[in-house]
Amino acid sequence: MKQKVFKFLGWVALLFGLFFCLVQSTVTAQAKTYQIGTDVTYPPFEFANKQNKYVGIDIDIMNAVAKEEGFKVNIKPVGFNAAVQSVQSGQLDGVIAGMTITPERKAKFDFGTPYYKTGVVMAVGKNSDIKSFKQLKGKRVALKTGTAAADYANSIKKKYGFKTVTFDDSNNMYEDVTTGNSVACFEDQPVMQYGIKQGLKLKIVSSPANTGWYGFAVKKGQNTELRKKFNQGLKKIQANGTYDKIVGKYLGNKTNPKVKGKTFTIGTNVTFPPFEFANKHNKYVGIDMDLIRAIANEQGFKVKIKPVGFNAAVQAVESGQLDGVISGMSITNERKAKFDFSQPYFMSGVVMAVGKNSKITKLSQLKGKRVAIKTGTSAADYANSIKKKYGFHTVTFDDSNNMYQDVTTGNSFACFEDHPVMKYAIKQGTKLKIVTKPAESAPYGFAVKKGHNQALLAAFNTGLKDLKASGTYDKIKAKYLGTDDNGSVAKTAADDAGSRSFFGLIKQNQGALLSGLSETMWLTVVSIFFATIFGVIVGLLGVVPSKFSNGLSSTLIYIFRGMPLLVLALFIYTGIPSLTGTKIPAFIAGVVTLTFNEGAYIAAFVKGGIEAVDPGQMEAARSLGLPFGKSMRRVILPQGIRIMIPSFINQFIITLKDTSILSIIGLLELTQTGKIIIARNLEGFKVWTIVAVMYLIIITLLTWLSNWVQRRTKV
Amino acid sequence: MSEKLRVTNLVKTFGTNNVLKGINLTVNENEVVVIIGPSGSGKSTLLRALNRLEEPTSGSIVIDNVDIASKGVDIDTVRENIGMVFQHFNLFSNLSVGENIMLAPVELKKETKEQASAQAKKLLKTVGLEAKFDATVQSLSGGQQQRVAIARALAMNPDIMLFDEPTSALDPEMVGDVLAVMKDLAKKGMTMIVVTHEMGFAKEVADRVVFVDDGQILEQGTPDQLFEHPKNERLQDFLNKILNV
Numbered sequence: 001m002k003q004k005v006f007k008f009l010g011w012v013a014l015l016f017g018l019f020f021c022l023v024q025s026t027v028t029a030q031a032k033t034y035q036i037g038t039d040v041t042y043p044p045f046e047f048a049n050k051q052n053k054y055v056g057i058d059i060d061i062m063n064a065v066a067k068e069e070g071f072k073v074n075i076k077p078v079g080f081n082a083a084v085q086s087v088q089s090g091q092l093d094g095v096i097a098g099m100t101i102t103p104e105r106k107a108k109f110d111f112g113t114p115y116y117k118t119g120v121v122m123a124v125g126k127n128s129d130i131k132s133f134k135q136l137k138g139k140r141v142a143l144k145t146g147t148a149a150a151d152y153a154n155s156i157k158k159k160y161g162f163k164t165v166t167f168d169d170s171n172n173m174y175e176d177v178t179t180g181n182s183v184a185c186f187e188d189q190p191v192m193q194y195g196i197k198q199g200l201k202l203k204i205v206s207s208p209a210n211t212g213w214y215g216f217a218v219k220k221g222q223n224t225e226l227r228k229k230f231n232q233g234l235k236k237i238q239a240n241g242t243y244d245k246i247v248g249k250y251l252g253n254k255t256n257p258k259v260k261g262k263t264f265t266i267g268t269n270v271t272f273p274p275f276e277f278a279n280k281h282n283k284y285v286g287i288d289m290d291l292i293r294a295i296a297n298e299q300g301f302k303v304k305i306k307p308v309g310f311n312a313a314v315q316a317v318e319s320g321q322l323d324g325v326i327s328g329m330s331i332t333n334e335r336k337a338k339f340d341f342s343q344p345y346f347m348s349g350v351v352m353a354v355g356k357n358s359k360i361t362k363l364s365q366l367k368g369k370r371v372a373i374k375t376g377t378s379a380a381d382y383a384n385s386i387k388k389k390y391g392f393h394t395v396t397f398d399d400s401n402n403m404y405q406d407v408t409t410g411n412s413f414a415c416f417e418d419h420p421v422m423k424y425a426i427k428q429g430t431k432l433k434i435v436t437k438p439a440e441s442a443p444y445g446f447a448v449k450k451g452h453n454q455a456l457l458a459a460f461n462t463g464l465k466d467l468k469a470s471g472t473y474d475k476i477k478a479k480y481l482g483t484d485d486n487g488s489v490a491k492t493a494a495d496d497a498g499s500r501s502f503f504g505l506i507k508q509n510q511g512a513l514l515s516g517l518s519e520t521m522w523l524t525v526v527s528i529f530f531a532t533i534f535g536v537i538v539g540l541l542g543v544v545p546s547k548f549s550n551g552l553s554s555t556l557i558y559i560f561r562g563m564p565l566l567v568l569a570l571f572i573y574t575g576i577p578s579l580t581g582t583k584i585p586a587f588i589a590g591v592v593t594l595t596f597n598e599g600a601y602i603a604a605f606v607k608g609g610i611e612a613v614d615p616g617q618m619e620a621a622r623s624l625g626l627p628f629g630k631s632m633r634r635v636i637l638p639q640g641i642r643i644m645i646p647s648f649i650n651q652f653i654i655t656l657k658d659t660s661i662l663s664i665i666g667l668l669e670l671t672q673t674g675k676i677i678i679a680r681n682l683e684g685f686k687v688w689t690i691v692a693v694m695y696l697i698i699i700t701l702l703t704w705l706s707n708w709v710q711r712r713t714k715v
Numbered sequence: 716m717s718e719k720l721r722v723t724n725l726v727k728t729f730g731t732n733n734v735l736k737g738i739n740l741t742v743n744e745n746e747v748v749v750i751i752g753p754s755g756s757g758k759s760t761l762l763r764a765l766n767r768l769e770e771p772t773s774g775s776i777v778i779d780n781v782d783i784a785s786k787g788v789d790i791d792t793v794r795e796n797i798g799m800v801f802q803h804f805n806l807f808s809n810l811s812v813g814e815n816i817m818l819a820p821v822e823l824k825k826e827t828k829e830q831a832s833a834q835a836k837k838l839l840k841t842v843g844l845e846a847k848f849d850a851t852v853q854s855l856s857g858g859q860q861q862r863v864a865i866a867r868a869l870a871m872n873p874d875i876m877l878f879d880e881p882t883s884a885l886d887p888e889m890v891g892d893v894l895a896v897m898k899d900l901a902k903k904g905m906t907m908i909v910v911t912h913e914m915g916f917a918k919e920v921a922d923r924v925v926f927v928d929d930g931q932i933l934e935q936g937t938p939d940q941l942f943e944h945p946k947n948e949r950l951q952d953f954l955n956k957i958l959n960v
Binding site: 614616617619620621622623624625626627630634635638639642 | 766768791792793794795797798799801803805806807808809810818819822823864867868871
């Protein structure tokens with residue numbers, strides 16, 4: 001019944017279309033309303049809904065583009081062939097009808113930017129046993145005239161020995177399969193998917209073949225302005241999310257079933273512009289970030305970005321704390337031993353940069369000079385590999401800004417950096433210049449732990465391929481690097497002069513700074529709480545009359561006081577998970593680290609404080625018949641605690657300051673927040689001043705509180 | 716006179732240092748025994764071994780027919796019956812005078828707070844410091860602190876009182892008050908073992924004087940026997956030195 005209605009409507013529409021075309025031809029000169037042809041019924045791209053209104057991906061996109069670009073369209077569902085021919089004959093201005101871009105068609109049409117990716121699939125009856133093309137031998141297959149799917153089927157029909165029957169619309173074709181007249185049909189994947197979703201008794205049995213792109217088409221050499229407008233509008237609706245909404249509305253999100261709906265935690269560098277850096281709103285952007293998000297979007301998974309720093313990210317992936325790392329990571333053989341890499345997504349090369357007024361232009365001029373490099377980068381590897389030859393020595397930094405700074409201040413004479421990174425930094429105002437051509441070009445890849453997260457890796461590769469095909473990849477690259485060397489780099493970090501003042505910086509980064517501060521406070525408070533418990537217990541173990549307890553106490557103090565906080569933090573965050581296989585959230589790892597480290601110090605002075613109480617006090621208590629525990633509690637501890645209080649205050653302040661070290665495991669506390677802000681605006685002095693003052697204020701408040709407590713206990 | 720305490724073959728060594736070399740001593744009920752001897756002779760160690768503040772290396776200490784030096788003894792219960800007064804008083808500096816006296820009776824559930832407080836006041840009265848109940852330890856003179864320490868030891872109603880040079884750390888004018896309290900205690904029939912250099916006290920109060928040197932008891936007897944007719948050469952030498960200053 002439905003099909004008949006469609007068919008009827010189709011004819012009506014065609015008649016209307018023809019009528020309008022006639023009218024149109026007379027007023028075409030002034031018309032600002034473009035006549036666009038489309039198929040009668042090609043769901044989900046175009047079809048009449050219950051209210052007999054034409055809707056679908058094509059229709060909605062066309063309307064959205066028109067709205068965005070301020071022109072009017074009159075969409076005519078005249079049927080695919082009619083629409084194509086009408087455009088050819090000049091009766092219609094353009095066609096949007098799930099039209100695959102093919103070389104043949106390009107000879108007669110000018111296509112706009114591809115707007116939808118498709119592929120041909122084979123569908124069979126729900127209960128059919130047919131699974132492969134081979135089983136089609138001698139059988140009848142249904143096709144729809146003039147479609148890419150039909151072209152594909154025709155191209156393989158000899159090879160597999162099947163016969164074809166052609167229909168003019170999809171419904172009839174489907175019908176021919178469901179009734180058993182034909183054993184299979186070939187159709188574009190989204191169309192087939194939508195049909196099955198709507199209740200067609202068919203199933204898809206082949207993976208998409210002959211993948212191609214749908215494009216909006218105008219007659220070759222005609223309507224250039226319309227095509228341009230379409231491209232501009234499409235870009236806009238893709239950027240503002242309208243496009244995704246439209247596609248999602250009809251097909252649900254395009255997904256990869258293996259990763260669909262999953263959330264992957266992806267590590268990245270704190271600051272490696274233009275690949276990753278926090279923008280004004282403290283959102284992580286950059287080529288890597290945009291790419292992974294676009295791929296996630298396309299493949300239907302979610303990503304949680306963890307800007308923990310390059311080394312921490314790599315280690316966290318190794319230990320299984322993170323699922324993958326995208327961090328301008330060069331694919332090297334060494335790394336391949338521990339990671340599985342995606343297809344390369346960016347070609348980079350190492351350049352040497354020197355101070356703006358430096359006279360150094362060649363590697364040979366570096367003899368005996370100091371050169372700044374960044375830990376673990378391929379640029380550093382390159383520098384190290386040539387340092388003997390050119391006789392320079394190196395100094396290593398943990399992030400790019402410090403490295404640049406070392407050169408601009410003149411401490412080092414040059415630095416080595418990946419070309420795009422250096423280029424971007426200079427565009428952002430770093431006072432350096434590039435003096436060599438890119439060397440040691442190495443491709444960047446997305447990495448997962450070897451043998452793990454293969455579905456994610458596969459999804460990344462598929463997504464990357466799709467983004468490259470659709471031009472999204474180039475768009476992302478151009479956004480950060482410009483299209484050519486003189487091109488317009490997006491001024492992501494450009495701030496007006498006002499926001500460069502102290503007040504401006506505070507105002508601009510207020511939210512980030514406060515949230516960093518609150519993370520710092522949380523870490524401090526929670527850590528002090530647990531460290532005190534841990535410290536008091538271990539300290540008491542050190543004074544009870546038991547050799548075993550004393551030994552245990554001394555050992556714990558020895559280990560945790562003897563280990564640098566930084567090492568302990570990395571050990572707990574990345575070391576333990578690689579042994580046990582369980583992830584530890586960064587915040588918990590941070591608290592555990594501080595609990596052990598600060599707790600060891602607390603234990604030491606708790607022990608010392610108790611030991612500092614006159615032994616005669618204990619003797620007197622014991623001589624009265626008081627057991628050890630009671631003597632401790634009623635006589636020794638009250639006196640010992642009084643001795644310990646200044647040490648406690650001291651330790652609390654130290655704990656607060658030590659939270660800054662936890663920035664190494666990516667906790668977004670105050671110091672890390674500062675780093676990130678500086679990575680964006682390069683206002684190191686001012687931002688560090690603000691951060692330092694914030695620490696001082698908090699420490700002053702903490703000291704006041706402590707003194708108040710101390711006074712109260714001294715009664 | 717019944718036997719209260721018997722020490723047999725008590726030996727205490729610190730590493731290779733033999734501090735007590737086999738002490739045998741018997742103390743009867745209500746007896747006041749004064750231990751004298753040069754410094755370093757082991758007399759303080761002997762006294763501290765009696766409530767096992769120093770753990771004996773070997774030998775036995777029998778109090779009321781129980782060997783308190785043996786392993787299975789709950790020393791805390793034993794100590795409740797043996798009061799001890801230290802050279803440096805060792806009052807609990809985090810507690811007031813009254814709290815010092817009340818702590819053990821209350822903590823060990825011998826008395827309620829009210830009872831303990833009433834008893835503490837009574838004890839303070841007997842040592843002449845009833846006004847100091849609420850005072851802090853730090854506000855007292857040495858002599859006062861020592862008298863509070865005696866009251867604290869008495870609060871547990873001990874059978875035996877040990878005094879470890881109770882007046883050595885005091886200014887001379889304070890000594891009298893403390894000795895007066897001790898004399899008073901002796902008169903009431905307390906069994907007392909006192910390590911002291913106060914020969915006057917020994918002569919006047921002691922039932923028996925014990926001379927210890929080099930970890931051994933070299934002579935013992937009534938004050939008259941020891942001070943007027945010392946037999947041991949080293950005792951004679953010791954008395955010469957301290958009486959003819």
